Amino acid sequence: MAINQGPVLEFEKPILELEKQIEELRVFSRDKNIPMEEQIHVLEQKARSLQTEIYKNLTPLQRIQIVRHPKRPTFLDYVGIIFTNFIELHGDRNFKDDPAMVGGIAYLDDIPVTVIGQQKGRDTKENIYRNFGLPHPEGYRKALRLMHQADKFGRPIICLVDVVGAYPGIEAEERGQGEAIARNIQEMAGLSVPVVVLITGEGGSGGALAIGIGNRVLMMENAWYSVISPEGCASILYRDASKAGEAVQALKISAPNLLEMDIVDEIISEPLGGAHKNPQETANNMKTGIIKHLTPLLKLTPEELLADRYQRFRQYGKFIEN
Amino acid sequence: MAINQGPVLEFEKPILELEKQIEELRVFSRDKNIPMEEQIHVLEQKARSLQTEIYKNLTPLQRIQIVRHPKRPTFLDYVGIIFTNFIELHGDRNFKDDPAMVGGIAYLDDIPVTVIGQQKGRDTKENIYRNFGLPHPEGYRKALRLMHQADKFGRPIICLVDVVGAYPGIEAEERGQGEAIARNIQEMAGLSVPVVVLITGEGGSGGALAIGIGNRVLMMENAWYSVISPEGCASILYRDASKAGEAVQALKISAPNLLEMDIVDEIISEPLGGAHKNPQETANNMKTGIIKHLTPLLKLTPEELLADRYQRFRQYGKFIEN
Amino acid sequence: MIIPLLIRDFEAGVGMAIKDLFKTKPKYITVKPSGEFPGKIPSIEKKEIPDGLWVKCDRCSQITYHKDLEKNLKVCPKCSFHFRINAKERLELLVDNGGFQETDANMRTVNILGFPDYENKLKKSQKNTELIEGVITGRALINEIPTSLAIIDFGFIGGSMGSVVGEKLTRAAELAIKEKIPLIIISGGGGGARMHEGIFSLMQMAKTSQVLNKLSDAGCLYISVLTDPTMGGVLASFASLGDVIIAEPDALIGFTGPRVIQQTIRQILPAGFQTSQFQLEHGFVDLIVQRKDLKATLTQLLKFHLKGGKVNGN
Amino acid sequence: MIIPLLIRDFEAGVGMAIKDLFKTKPKYITVKPSGEFPGKIPSIEKKEIPDGLWVKCDRCSQITYHKDLEKNLKVCPKCSFHFRINAKERLELLVDNGGFQETDANMRTVNILGFPDYENKLKKSQKNTELIEGVITGRALINEIPTSLAIIDFGFIGGSMGSVVGEKLTRAAELAIKEKIPLIIISGGGGGARMHEGIFSLMQMAKTSQVLNKLSDAGCLYISVLTDPTMGGVLASFASLGDVIIAEPDALIGFTGPRVIQQTIRQILPAGFQTSQFQLEHGFVDLIVQRKDLKATLTQLLKFHLKGGKVNGN
Numbered sequence A, B: 001m002a003i004n005q006g007p008v009l010e011f012e013k014p015i016l017e018l019e020k021q022i023e024e025l026r027v028f029s030r031d032k033n034i035p036m037e038e039q040i041h042v043l044e045q046k047a048r049s050l051q052t053e054i055y056k057n058l059t060p061l062q063r064i065q066i067v068r069h070p071k072r073p074t075f076l077d078y079v080g081i082i083f084t085n086f087i088e089l090h091g092d093r094n095f096k097d098d099p100a101m102v103g104g105i106a107y108l109d110d111i112p113v114t115v116i117g118q119q120k121g122r123d124t125k126e127n128i129y130r131n132f133g134l135p136h137p138e139g140y141r142k143a144l145r146l147m148h149q150a151d152k153f154g155r156p157i158i159c160l161v162d163v164v165g166a167y168p169g170i171e172a173e174e175r176g177q178g179e180a181i182a183r184n185i186q187e188m189a190g191l192s193v194p195v196v197v198l199i200t201g202e203g204g205s206g207g208a209l210a211i212g213i214g215n216r217v218l219m220m221e222n223a224w225y226s227v228i229s230p231e232g233c234a235s236i237l238y239r240d241a242s243k244a245g246e247a248v249q250a251l252k253i254s255a256p257n258l259l260e261m262d263i264v265d266e267i268i269s270e271p272l273g274g275a276h277k278n279p280q281e282t283a284n285n286m287k288t289g290i291i292k293h294l295t296p297l298l299k300l301t302p303e304e305l306l307a308d309r310y311q312r313f314r315q316y317g318k319f320i321e322n
Numbered sequence C, D: 001m002i003i004p005l006l007i008r009d010f011e012a013g014v015g016m017a018i019k020d021l022f023k024t025k026p027k028y029i030t031v032k033p034s035g036e037f038p039g040k041i042p043s044i045e046k047k048e049i050p051d052g053l054w055v056k057c058d059r060c061s062q063i064t065y066h067k068d069l070e071k072n073l074k075v076c077p078k079c080s081f082h083f084r085i086n087a088k089e090r091l092e093l094l095v096d097n098g099g100f101q102e103t104d105a106n107m108r109t110v111n112i113l114g115f116p117d118y119e120n121k122l123k124k125s126q127k128n129t130e131l132i133e134g135v136i137t138g139r140a141l142i143n144e145i146p147t148s149l150a151i152i153d154f155g156f157i158g159g160s161m162g163s164v165v166g167e168k169l170t171r172a173a174e175l176a177i178k179e180k181i182p183l184i185i186i187s188g189g190g191g192g193a194r195m196h197e198g199i200f201s202l203m204q205m206a207k208t209s210q211v212l213n214k215l216s217d218a219g220c221l222y223i224s225v226l227t228d229p230t231m232g233g234v235l236a237s238f239a240s241l242g243d244v245i246i247a248e249p250d251a252l253i254g255f256t257g258p259r260v261i262q263q264t265i266r267q268i269l270p271a272g273f274q275t276s277q278f279q280l281e282h283g284f285v286d287l288i289v290q291r292k293d294l295k296a297t298l299t300q301l302l303k304f305h306l307k308g309g310k311v312n313g314n
């Protein structure tokens, strides 16, 4: 099963081992014509409980490995399942079409919505084309253009966030990614349509926030959302990028942490082992979550939507006065 | 006199000849101690009437030579005389600061205004830096940014147009000068502050129109304003760029033509021989014209200003309806 | 040249030896770019396809019988190269049968500047296109969705915009505002602004762009479709201002024409310069749609916007 | 090194032989970029200037006595290189004598995530800067014009933005909205968002940017002044959103730090990368203003906007 879903992660190896043993036992039993149902059944139960044990007790770092799994579904994979009649719209009307940021119009059930997200590649070639899903400023500006278009026509906006962070490149600086991210945040605050954000994998700092100002913010079970990537934090904090595990603990970037801190409104569950084990089931869960949180927003007036979103972000932060 | 003001134009040579003769006569009279006041006086009168005759009967093509004279004052020259406390503001907040388009805030008498215009170079080095006053898309976008800034703060906008046309270059196409010009026109139509446009020299097609959507449009005596440059038109019409004179006649691009066709509201007079003969006097005339046309606009509401500008451009064109 | 491989399917030729077809000099037209352009500019030299001829594809050199080409919506059956089509063909392609009600059909041009030879040019274009002026406007049903539709015909002085084109486009937008329906403009104007009307043609850029500002304020959808070629003052006004901008494949889209740029900079233009794909990659076109899919795509986009914008929606 | 030419004017040294100055190892600090950066990044290694020392200029190697440097507003008298100054110095530079009324002076940070060593870092910064947190906010008179002013101090954990900085900036904007006065923010934050507060520091970017949207809707002027360094989450939020954006000369301004870019792309960064001039040329800064002219320029800009915007003006 795991074999069809790309590489096996280190912590999954015991499960794979056990599955191999079961398979060997089956072959042996068949070849030798020795009935071993009972033994196999015991092992299968053991495998199941091992699976549960491992996957239910993932460390934050293991979750990060899962959301970076090469077979994890990407933006367009999800769009194909969650939405219908998607028409992709390209370009920032200014400089370039950025393939690392994708957006367009589609139906969510029968509601036209604008859907936007970072697009990682599904193989090496696509990853190069899509800059590993790391947008340049024109990507953020395309997203903003499509959000303004949605705003003009009263269309809800769904943002699926999956980006390790902003892109550390010369051109991204030359074309002002700082300005682009800031502008997006500011203008998203002015949108008078419902905005639902779902962090599907990695929610890395400004690159995530640039399409992250939602009335509701949801998060996949294994996703992370942080001011800095775990590796970046470890480099600064421990001068050792490999100590990402400790950094993750310190930063509190996993879904349960963020739910507890009211940064996200709901955690969307993934199949055992992660989204790539069953993209269809994953997308169904996402769709259910999006609709659940979008539906009450559809009843609000533009003014209420603005105020609702403003209030959400106005309250964040803790401090002592006098 | 003409010598201090750069090269002498072909049609000005008879005047210069006569002035030389007068000077020679003076020297001769002084050296030989022969009184020749009367002869000199006659020649001086002749020179004056020759000047008047030549400059008052300029062909459209001669006027074009005057507005392209290397010593003709440029945007920043005029700004320095007409306005006070000018602070230049740079950049399109997007890609680049285009030195071919300059803008900022200044006082017109005691009114803060935003002033914008194409900036030609005043020598070869500056001309290269400023791309001969030919903006790239980022120049139009900078102008638009400054217009939106003015609009936000209720500040009147003064545009001084001087551009031979849009820039025929690869980068200008790559960055979408068609889109940039279109966007400017559309958004200028939505400005709720007074906009006064003055074509100071060349008003070449889209490059001029991109900052040309004014409530009032004024024009210097020797300026031209056209859908296509005279040379471009001649190339197409007569397959011979040197027939620009005929093209100019056919296109009707000089100030009196355009006043008659209601494209411009007033012609700002230049000193005899052109603006470069006396930049101070020229700028004074410009200032008087700008204030004259801006003053009544200051009394209009934003809605009235929008409607006024809209009506101006809505009416242009002639056709027959059954 | 191995002709039999190139001609795949034709009516007149059935049962006829291929060589018979070429007893006289074949009358296909070549649409290759002239030698002036080292960079490939596939569409600049495109010509209308005359009747009764064999047509050689500019891109793949496929030779196709004109009726087959027409059946295939004037798209090369081999390489999908999109030839130009005229406004009436476009109308048939997009609008429901019986679903078009023309507006301002008789608006006529005046030689406002007394520009030399303008009347002759107009007459010639009128004869060639069987149109009175360069744009057809009207109420149009597209899969039963009411729209205000305008289609520019390249055959009419290069699809350029003079007073009549500018006025009719403006009225098409005003109709959309009044009836709260979407506006669709199909642009295919080579020269952009029409030089023969001088400053008045420049003013049409202002007129058409500013009415789109009103349209936008009114919350109406505006789809701009760029066909071959969309240049100059057309691109620098209404054509660039769509809420959604669609390009047909193989269209030349730009502001300054490639000839002028080439002459000015004296450099070879990059391959694919100013093509639809170029504009998509540079962020100025939302999507490229094959001619056969254009009606379906327009329909879907219209459906997405059926409830209208904030202003006239709810 | 010809020291006499470098030291132009000093108090302690008058009448003293130059060589006497160097009997012991001179205590000037060098502020050269470390060897890591082949591309010249003049400002990244800038340090605060301690008292009682001679200071060597990073750019021209001029050595200046600290008091003379202070008299010259911490600008190198030889090459005009701008050294960093702290928030209180900035306050003195800009605000009329007696014209400052601090707000939220006692707002304190909570270690919201229990982040390791954060309390120590805070204490150290508090001791070094004599500030409670990294930004001073308040009502300020600038040549008698009332403003809401916020100044970030680089010395406080690199001028980074945690909950207190975000909240105080937000309140400064709210004050401007309420009193219909302009907002000025002087940014000089190295790290941008403050990692030690995790996701809450990221949320400050949202909080500060969205209030500027309200400020803009209210028609208030917002001037953003970028000083050395303005990076990361500070640049990617309020610092980039000024109606007018001023940079001091020689500031490092960018999103991703040069070290990280260098390590990622493994290329030499171009000369002048992420300097004030770089940002001006790329269109993100309106103007570069010398420190000595900053108050006058701010005053002129404020005067231009005295009547306020459309909303609160007339």
Ligand SMILES: [Zn+2]
Pocket: C057, C058, C059, C060, C061, C062, C076, C077, C078, C079, C080, C081
């Ligand atoms: Zn073909």
Ligand SMILES: [Zn+2]
Pocket: D057, D058, D059, D060, D061, D062, D076, D077, D078, D079, D080, D081
């Ligand atoms: Zn120095």
